[in-house]
Amino acid sequence: MSIRHGLLALLERGPRYGSQLRTEFESRTGSTWPLNVGQVYTTLSRLERDGMVTQDGEDDAGHTLYSITEDGRGELRSWFGTPVDRSSPPRDELAIKLAMAVGAPGVDISAVIQAQRSHTLKAMQDYTRLKAQALADVPADRDEVAWLLVVEQLIFQAEAEARWLDHCEARLVRLAAAAATEPAARPAPSAGRGTARPTTSRPSARG
Numbered sequence: 001m002s003i004r005h006g007l008l009a010l011l012e013r014g015p016r017y018g019s020q021l022r023t024e025f026e027s028r029t030g031s032t033w034p035l036n037v038g039q040v041y042t043t044l045s046r047l048e049r050d051g052m053v054t055q056d057g058e059d060d061a062g063h064t065l066y067s068i069t070e071d072g073r074g075e076l077r078s079w080f081g082t083p084v085d086r087s088s089p090p091r092d093e094l095a096i097k098l099a100m101a102v103g104a105p106g107v108d109i110s111a112v113i114q115a116q117r118s119h120t121l122k123a124m125q126d127y128t129r130l131k132a133q134a135l136a137d138v139p140a141d142r143d144e145v146a147w148l149l150v151v152e153q154l155i156f157q158a159e160a161e162a163r164w165l166d167h168c169e170a171r172l173v174r175l176a177a178a179a180a181t182e183p184a185a186r187p188a189p190s191a192g193r194g195t196a197r198p199t200t201s202r203p204s205a206r207g
Contacts, residue, residue: 017063
C-alpha cells in the first residue's frame with residue numbers, strides 16, 4: 001500500500017495536518033489499512049525532504065499544515081497514470097505455507113487447506129455484509145464510494161483465494177491417486193535359493 005501517494009492525493013484537496021490526514025486516509029479506505037500518527041509524520045517528513053510537500057503555516061489550533069508542491073503533483077499524476085507492477089508480486093504467506101507443507105513430515109496439508117478455506121469464506125461473508133450495509137443507502141460522498149471500491153476488492157480477492165484453495169485440494173487428490181497406481185518398486189535380487197551363483201574355475205595343473 002503506497003501511503004506516500006495516498007497522502008499526496010489527500011493533500012491535493014488542500015492543506016492538512018498529520019492526524020487529519022490519518023483520519024481521512026482511514027475514512028477513504030474503511031480502516032482496512034490503519035495508520036498511526038507517527039507513520040504519517042515520518043512519511044510527511046520524507047515527502048518534504050524530497051520536495052513534494054511543504055509546511056504551510058498552522059491552523060487555529062496550532063497544528064502544522066502541509067501542502068503539496070508542483071513536484072508532488074507531478075509524482076501523483078505519474079502514480080495515477082502508471083499501472084501497478086505485478087512482475088514482482090509481494091510474498092504471500094498462504095502460498096508459502098502450502099508450498100512448504102507439501103511433503104513436510106507430520107503435516108496434514110488437507111487440514112491446512114480446510115482450515116484456511118473456512119477462514120477465507122468467513123472473511124468473504126463479513127466483507128459481503130459490509131458491502132450490503134454500504135449499499136443500503138446510496139453512497140453520499142466520495143469517501144463512501146471509495147470504501148465501497150475497497151470492500152469489493154476484498155470480496156473479489158477472497159473469492160479468488162477460495163477458488164485457488166479448491167484447485168490446490170483437487171491437485172493433491174490427483175497426485176495421491178497417481179501415486180497409488182504406480183507399480184511398486186521391485187526388490188533387488190539376493191543370493192539364495194533359486195539364484196545362480198557365479199562359478200570359478202581352478203587353474204589346471206601342469207607337469
